[in-house]
Amino acid sequence: MASLPPVVVGNTSKLNPEVKKLPSPSVPFEKKNYSTKESDRAFASLSLEFREAFSLIGGGDRKIESSSYVPLLQECIDTNSVSGVESIHGHIVKAGFCQELFLMTFLVNTYAKCGMMESARRLFDSLPKRNVVTWTSLMSGYVHNSRPESAISVFKEMLDVGGYPTNYTLGIVLNACSSLFDIELGKQIHGYIVKYDIEYDASIGNALCSLYSKCRSLDMAINAFQRIEEKNVISWTAVISACGENGNSAMGLDVFVQMLAEGVQPNEVTLTSVLSICCTMQALDMGTQVHSLSIKIGCGSDLAVTNSIMYLYLKNGCISEAKKLFDGITTISLVTWNAMIAGHAEMTSLAEDGLSAYFYGIEALKIFQRLNRSGLRPDLYTFSSVLTVCSSLVALEQGEQVHAQTLKTGFLSDVVVGTALVNMYNKCGSINRASKAFVEMSTRTLISWTSMINAFAQHGLAQQALQLFEDMRFVGVRPNKITFVGVLSACSQAGMIDQALAYYDMMINEYKINPVMDHYACLVDMFVRLGQIYEAFDFIKKTDLVPNEFIWSILIAGSRSQGKLELGFYAAEQLLELKPKDSETYFLLLNMYLSAGRWKDVSRVRKMMRDEKVDKITDWSWISIRNKVYTFKPGSKKNQASEVAKILEDLHDRARRLGYQVETNMAIVDEEKEEATALPADHSEKLAVAFGLLNTSNEAQIRVIKSISMCRDCHNFIKVVSILTSRTIIIRDSKRLHKFFNGQCSCGDFGGLV
Template sequence: MASLPSSVSLTSTLKFQPQLNRLSSPSLPTEKNPSIPWQRSHINTKLDGNSKPMRGLEYKEALSLIRDGKKVEPSCYLPLLQQCIDKKSASETQILHAHMIKTGTHQDVFVMTFLVNVYAKCGAVSNAQKVLANLPERNVVSWTALMSGYIQDSKPEVAIQLFVEMLESETFPSNLTLAIALNACSSLNSIELARQFHAFIVKYKADHDTSIGNTLCRLYSKFQSLGDAIKAFQKIEEKDVISWTGMMSSCEENSRAATGLKFFPQMLVEGVKPNELTLASVLSMCNITMSLGLGRQVHSLCIKLGHISNSSVSNSIMYLYFKCGCTDNTENLVDKKGPISIITWNAMIAGHSQAMSLAEDDHSAYGIGVEALNIFLNLNRSGIKPDAFTLSSILTVCRKMLAIELGEQVHAHTLKSGFLSDVVVGTALVNMYSKCGSIERARKAFLEMPSRSLISWTSMINSLAQHGYSQQALQLFEDMRLAEVRPNEITFVGVLAACSRAGMVKEALEYFKMMQKEYKFKPLSDHYGCLIDMFVRLGRLDEAFDTVKKMESMQLEPNESTWLLLIAGCRNHGNDELGLYAAEQLLNLKPKNTQTYVILLNFYIAANRWKDVSRVRKLMKAEKVGKLKDWSRISIKGKVYSFKTSRRLHPRNKEIYKLLDELLDKAKSMGYEFDDNTEEMGVEDNDEDEKESGKMVPSAIYHSEKLAVAFGLLNTPNNAPIRVTKSISMCKDCHTFFRAISSMTNREIIVRDSKKLRKFVSGQSSLAEFGNAG
């Protein structure tokens, strides 16, 4: 038994309202109020042992006696009142209440106390209040019931007021009362008040109690104070499954899934058995952190504990396997007895969509995308209707596959099924169109949205910035602020990118400042990246490098893209010393990476440092660094055709090469000059002969994208745009050549390579550049 302090002073602990300061101290347990408040389950508003749910017959008997207006034992009302709670029926409660008054039962304090509880739980707080007012004495149960009622009635402040009155009337709160009071703090969104209650709780050593501790933990989590949540959790003497599950959920809510997962093995070690909710929570965190290994173990645990048939659990596991690209083991997870639920379908599609980002290269990502589309087709064949989750996921798949035609079909589907008004679907459409090269349709989709979220605005701002529409991006940012939508860090990435593309140094620095001063956002690597990019574009390399140093001083490690930006700038503006430094940093950061070596090589080639070129090549050989795969692809009528530089794989290659040669001649006559790059593409060798001859750089005349475009010209209608995707960066010559072709053939040519999207219309080109989000 917990010992109680000899006197209780609330004035030092609870300072919510001025009147609290006038409180007298509640007295110690008395006959009137005999409970030791923080003993768990000592007081319970539910019926205790002798009033288990009545058997049908007894219940009916009691009911008929009451209907007949006969007097019954007070305890007969209890199961009937319990029924009223279950049904949440205030009117039936009133009928019973009237009967009690008629038969004199309203003198029974115990039954009437319970009646307060019933009214409160049925949402009839005023009735509860009246009953309480007529009671000769109040106890902790009736006070607590009333508080609970007011919370349900969305009047937490009244509940707090009642708590104060309760103390004034020298009634001690039970652990349940305290838990309810804490919930009132939660509803009032007042962490200050919660801390006062917490102090009160600590003072009476109730923080060791399981229910109280659980409640405190969740409360602090809600107030985004995870440290306090963990402290509250640690104070709990007997941590039950709810404590552990709550602690882990709290971590998840506060974006600390990895921390949350650490509690799981501890829980098992302490011998607490996880239930379905625990497992669902753990799996959800596995999904966030992509913990496949742990996920597998949890999977077998779920089977062992018999929870695998729980659909939340099995869908979570399936999602994990798919998103980690691990497609075995998934068959058994689908319940084959009934129709597959839409959530299961969605988990499969979303899993594939996520897996695309992890794929080794674009080619395998494309394959996973095709899988996702097949699942979508099967879903439609099964007769189940796709929902907003399905459509937004599948639009993301289209975005990642750069499949604008498919995206258009899904768009039509969306319109037909009425999900176009869904904000997430609308945002997915904006991004799909933007990434597939159509900023016009992205903008149209954005304007047609009935409502826009922070992410919608951010997507549109970033899209405009990526397509080089800096002014429009900044204007939209101002519109967003006028619409009173609060931007976040990623919005500012778009804003700074817009400034960077347009060389607006002054504005960029202003927004950078605004972000920190007005919005209290700490700059991220991406924000610095935009500034570095801006200085690099302007050839202000010193300032670019200063920005890198500034970034380091802010404890932000420069990343791959930081160094890549610097290297590109140094190559364009001939700063060998800084460029080499950056290249070496990159090599430290990503050793054995093909891209890194190619960059290093190109740097030396451009600087005519041939000794270094051969040194790096030897190093690549010694370290067995792989080569990049180069191919270009074009999709015509749903079929995909792949091309490789200088290869003659396609059955119609004669026509293709003939057309290319013709176009080349014609372009030359119009002033185009072929520029065979000395640039090392680091691509895989086309065949053994070429390797033998030592020809390291295949001629740009027949680069794979040229072959693909020629094939497109041959096989699509005269006015159709030609869309080609390429696995690595496109070279300068192809760029100039496509400008010429677009004017000669009067065709729109769109090429998406690993970094940029280029659009060629009537001899002009426009560029969309995608950062990491692309």
């Protein structure tokens, strides 16, 4: 168990040590007599709905007591009725109950709960006397209305006039610290709590637990939890959430099981926290059990619980279960919509193949449209997810529309939305607009900086990437391992070997970040780009690195372009062993043996493909023009006579005159197998690009998505097409983004190209 924090005896002198001996907060009611006329007039001033409620408690009767207003005020809280509070307040004034401290306190609380902090404060200031509950009500109001700094200043005011805090008061102050991430004040309060030995109290312990959780100190949060004498369901829930929020999901689930074992009944809030943990752990089994449990304990229809389960199912690919839950919800909240959209957005990266990923993305956009029509207003969660979807769909037009919507609604100023926008423009091939979006952000997080650095790197703009990295360090943001992936890949693309090694060293020694596979991949990539393929192999051996698929495909591409065939075969066989179910790899290997004329190996690979039932590869491309999606398969007969085929033929002719040579050995053609392997394949992206050229204006960018990675032949061809047509052509394949312009590609003609 971790030790308690040091007691900071800061400005706690005003805190009263007599915390345990507080005067009873409730003030006895004083009964008064009122004239009939007065009472009737007061009753008439009530709004209709409350007059009705009033008569139920005998409001017409002239002997009404001050406490009779409490249920009415409670009703205002429950229904969030602003006009109701004002009306009842008026009635109370007329009835002459303004001296009733208890009632006035309740009124302050009611104003606060209804979000009317100005009224609450005005009433508070007008009171001739207040007790600690009045003070606490006002503070709690500020916390609930997202004004934690006001809550703290009220707390200081109270201490200044000699008020005594209670455990409730301290809980609220801790809560305010938590919203402000003010760990310093939090520790002072904690010091006071330790000094007067009241850590055992649940309202204090629970608040401490969530404070430390929010301030990223899981040990302290657990410590606070353990010191609570009578742990209630809220204590357990707080500590479970703390585990989840601080990256220890497994412990969170353990604590949940322990809670059940100790016979503490979870409630809907507990289950939501647990479900959220299941989600991050992709623990579908546990989540399903919690789903059953939620039904058993009667909170199966709680909206937050349902949203969590729905999201869990989505993230685990159980679309129909998620849809069933969604359809069963009677009042769909914004969070429900957001979870649906985020779930589908997530599916686009989890999907097995590019084609299904694409359809999940389309589905997410459809849900977003339905949300817009439903009358609810999208928020920052919605916009961030939708922008991510636009990124994976390379859907620039939709992305621009969402951009406009974020501007109009004011959510553009949110840092997460801003970062999502940077990524959207980047992944749609527009580095200039990505950079503009980044520059216009008012605040930036590590993720924002990292996104922009990686964006520059992906576009082959090494200098800008490195400059931005230095800017980021200059403003004091600490890079993480993903930042270094951007930095190293920028160096590697530009062939800056010395800088790459220097940054690699900086990462390990200055920032104490252990290299991961992506960093190695950058360095291997760099050696290969510089033509040092044996150095690349040496580097792998030297680092005891077990290469992953990405590294093998870099080595394959390098070996092929440098004519080191034996290395290429070796690497390809390794890749196949690593990904035995990957049809793309089989075709790659097949092509390599075919082009080398190694027929024995050709038939061996063919046999393996038959055994594994790999007989075709889903080469699909699609292009979106004016919000309509067009899908293409590799050159099938029906396209031969079309205008698309004509354009393509013409482009081929003109490309040949510019020196382009067809590579005839690429076998990525389905259906007409045997023949097709010998023919220059019109892979799907060629058709999609031709279609795009035909159907857009002369200056427009062409943006195509492809389900598998581009082959070398198509890559060469499209480069030439970008010269012939003076167009920018963007192709996002399964591995990376290719932005072709004036005969060049942003990938630097490299990176797993086969």
